[in-house]
Amino acid sequence: MPVMDLAARLGGAARIETFKADTVLFHRGDVTRHMFGVVDGQAYLRRTTIEGAEIVVHRALGGDLFAEAALFSSSYHCDGIAVAGARIAWFEKTALLDMMQTDGRFAVAFCRRIAGQVQRLRSNIELRAIRSAEDRIMAALSLRLGEGETRYEPAGSWKGFAAEIGLTHEALYRALKRLEQAKRLRRDGPVVELGV
Amino acid sequence: MPVMDLAARLGGAARIETFKADTVLFHRGDVTRHMFGVVDGQAYLRRTTIEGAEIVVHRALGGDLFAEAALFSSSYHCDGIAVAGARIAWFEKTALLDMMQTDGRFAVAFCRRIAGQVQRLRSNIELRAIRSAEDRIMAALSLRLGEGETRYEPAGSWKGFAAEIGLTHEALYRALKRLEQAKRLRRDGPVVELGV
DNA sequence: CGTCCGCTTGACTCAGATCAAACTTGGTGG
DNA sequence: CCACCAAGTTTGATCTGAGTCAAGCGGACG
Known part of the structure; x- marks a missing residue:
């Protein structure tokens, strides 16, 4: 389900924007209204530990969806940043949820994406556990x-x-x-x- | 979608088993045929780094689903272990996928669960980044x-x-x-x- | 009764964090 | 066109705290 196809299917519930400089798409704690897609360039999710260290939790490149988990949460759990030059698609959360509800194939495909994230995140945890x-x-x-x-x-x-x-x-x-x-x-x- | 309800809906495509001692439910690399649910007790996912350190990537308690991501993967990416005394439900992968395809509500609910995992995993990464x-x-x-x-x-x-x-x-x-x-x-x- | 395993404490080591500073490189604007 | 700034890159010196190895305690369970 490429980003542009999704944008086409959603029609008015999607829009695309280009960013000149690094831009915060959403802050941790903001109410979730959109999921995103990276058309071109990149975007990343950032968290800040109590020690003040900023860590990159996820990096999305062209073609990737971004902040999928936000669909099922009332507020964002990370900061979302679009890197300078990125083209970002905004998808309305409610429209996407409706679509999943009515279209089983789409729901399964979407679920597959999120499941992939789970595995990547687990690999990431394993990776960060390597001391050397x-x-x-x-x-x-x-x-x-x-x-x-x-x-x-x-x-x-x-x-x-x-x-x-x-x-x-x-x-x-x-x-x-x-x-x-x-x-x-x-x-x-x-x-x-x-x-x- | 509690574990037992799911077992009831799946009928013959689900079975429940009790383990006396710690038991490996599946090894990393095995072909995925089942997803699991913890009826009682606990189960955990384990990975081993190149340095030989074993790390617990996820711990599931009573009522939790287990190895959800396996539905969308041809092989398991972690070892899955049932802790001594656990009662574990086995759900057939194909039956679950069919159910998601036909029942949009169920698909969305399932997706919500996996999305929750994503956020917990990200919190986990943030957590492990704290040095002190x-x-x-x-x-x-x-x-x-x-x-x-x-x-x-x-x-x-x-x-x-x-x-x-x-x-x-x-x-x-x-x-x-x-x-x-x-x-x-x-x-x-x-x-x-x-x-x- | 003996074994296993979780718990606890001590001494020591070492690799990555931290602080500091210099040097590229690219872009901006006067 | 060049001065200047910001950010990435590189290297050095030092420190620190979690890992490692080792050993002893106690409860659970067969």
């Missing part, structure tokens, strides 16, 4: 790469990548360096090449 | 307690609780001791009382 920075990075890269792929370029910056996997950027850069010295990967500007 | 053992414990207790509640007793053991929030049991016990000394909580056998 090097192993954590390698595991994160494996998760992000498809079968047989060997090159990776982070969406955004390496600094952002560090936040996503729960490392400080200093620890990340140092570990990347060690990995390169150990010939477990090679760096070439913003992209890394796995294995040698 | 003391703060992490306090945050975990807050999450588990309802509004106004002040007493908590872990399902299972404190050791298990430690695994759930990503601490070693030693670190947990030490932090509990410090928290008690700082009068942020009081321990009384297996239960803790928040705030003095």
Whole structure:
């Protein structure tokens, strides 16, 4: 169920907007009125711990839905941010819920998406439990790469990548360096090449 | 949609079993044929990191569904374990999917459950990102307690609780001791009382 | 009665966090 | 066109607190 198809089916209950600079789509605690879709660019969900650390809980790229869980909650549980240059689709919550109620196929498809999130989040927890920075990075890269792929370029910056996997950027850069010295990967500007 | 109601609706596509000792319901990688429900007792999902650490990704108590995400995946992504004494309901995957397809209300209700999991998992990630053992414990207790509640007793053991929030049991016990000394909580056998 | 397992405490280690500073790079605006 | 600013990148020095290993206690259960 690609984002644009969904927008077409919802008609007036959907609109698309482009953002020049980083923009907060919603704050934690706001009443939920919309679910979102990333048409182009990226958006991410952010939470802040009591210690003040900001952690990226989810990053959505072009084609992804965003804040699906908000459909079933009265308030957002994270901050939602659209990255500069992103095109974001706004879907009205009520329209989507109606559609699910009446269209079983759609409901199942939607459920499948959310179930996928659950598994990704569990992988994320497993990932963050890896103590060694090097192993954590390698595991994160494996998760992000498809079968047989060997090159990776982070969406955004390496600094952002560090936040996503729960490392400080200093620890990340140092570990990347060690990995390169150990010939477990090679760096070439913003992209890394796995294995040698 | 309580577990027993679901079992009744599914008829022959559901069965209930009781386990004397800890039992593995499924292994990571097994083909998914069932979703589960905890009638009584508890069950948990476990993953093992490359470093060999076993982490508890989810713990289900009486009345909870278990391994919902398996419905939309061809293989399990975690190990599923029934704790000694648990009564577990087995639901056939295909029967459930059919039911969702035909009954929109049921599909939405099911989706709501999974969406709830997503939010709990995100809270969990936030929780595990808290570095200080003391703060992490306090945050975990807050999450588990309802509004106004002040007493908590872990399902299972404190050791298990430690695994759930990503601490070693030693670190947990030490932090509990410090928290008690700082009068942020009081321990009384297996239960803790928040705030003095 | 013995074994298992949760609980508890101690001593030590170490890897990542933290603080600090320099250097790229890209974009803005005068 | 260049000064300037913001943000990412890189490296160094130091610190800290959770992990690890080790050992002893006590209750439950067969």
